Amino acid sequence: MTTEGIAELDHDRASRRGYPEAVYCAGKTPAQLAAIAAEVRDRGTPTLFTRVEPGQVEAVLAELPQAGYHEDARLIAWPPEPPAPTGGLVAVLAAGTSDLPVAREAALTATHLGRACELVVDVGVAGLHRVLNRLDLLRRARVVVVVAGMDGALPSVVAGLVSAPVVAVPTSVGYGASFGGLAALLAMLNACAPGVAVVNIDNGYGAGHLAAQISAP
Template identity: 70%
Template sequence: MAEPVDDALAELALVADLDHDRATRRGYPEAVYCEPKTPDQVRIVAAALRDRAGATDGVPPVALFTRASDEHARAVLDVLPDARWEPQARLVAWPPQPPAPTGGRVVVVAAGTSDLPVAHEAALTAGYLGRATDLVVDVGVAGLHRITRHLGTLRAARAVVVVAGMDGALPGVVAGLVAAPVVAVPTSVGYGASFGGIAALLTMLNACAPGIGVVNIDNGYGAGHLAAQIAAP
């Protein structure tokens, strides 16, 4: 009779080729992008991660399942029942507790409440990659005075992630106030002429303040990962 680990590996070969050595090679583990996958495919990947951790008797590297639906989350929790499910960020993390923070602080700024799902994804990603993280919310340019209340927090950061939809102007404002690099995240929030985040993306790419890097629309994971690398010890 085949061992459970062998069964899991046989199933995995039909779904994915996990890069188990990425954490050793790059310092950060592989993430699992759930959105185009079926719940069964995500369950197979989660089982393979669990079985590999058990076979090596080691502390598993952090596994992040991004863009997870409720069905994806249930599939992960079936085999990793202690995993942490954050529905607003659409992210599942295992083990459930982030590592002790090292390096510099990452501050994530959300222009509006509608940008919070992407901002939470960025903040959780940076936290699970080992950075102390703060979240500043609802400080968009419609009430620009609000950002000045948080200057102490912003200026203490090693990296700042700014998440904004609509006109996407906030990253340029923040970059003019702080010395740290700014990772700008356009979101798909906005009315028709925002074109699903393209207007915000173009604004961020054309910001006149130096020190801004721009990730893809709604890419909170990519922003949090980049900020964690910038703030590494």
């Protein structure tokens, strides 16, 4: 199976924009992903496969057996080893453990786009001392990605403590009135602290990509 009639991969994106294309796997069949992975292999194009479902993993790895599969982040990276880091540090904060899949997606994206990245987990606003204990790291970072569901308050708190820009990622984590992340999204869009950019709900890839661009050398 070829990619004709399925996808037109942008193999020149890295030379044009500085960063390679990613493949969003949701909604694609295993056969379609196998064809895409085969073309990626044949062309040697660095590629991230995002939002990989369990039933799709084998199709991609059959064509790219050496690729790195990160189950928690639902991401496959080809090649498996990221490039040597350049530019500034990216700090990624997950408000809670339930936010970790999206935070890991953001961290892995930034790492595979060539940035040094540190991931900090479970520093939500229910225990502000946990954020304050990480101030040394946060103030060393060129950009801070903050991933949070529930009330979505953490990005505004962090932005009030650091000089670096903050990329806020609302997640769909929360009880009924969180409306699948809409409450966190609206809270982040209304952040009081300046310097907060907001991506879409659960969009760890978009946050990691933006952070890599902000922290570029």
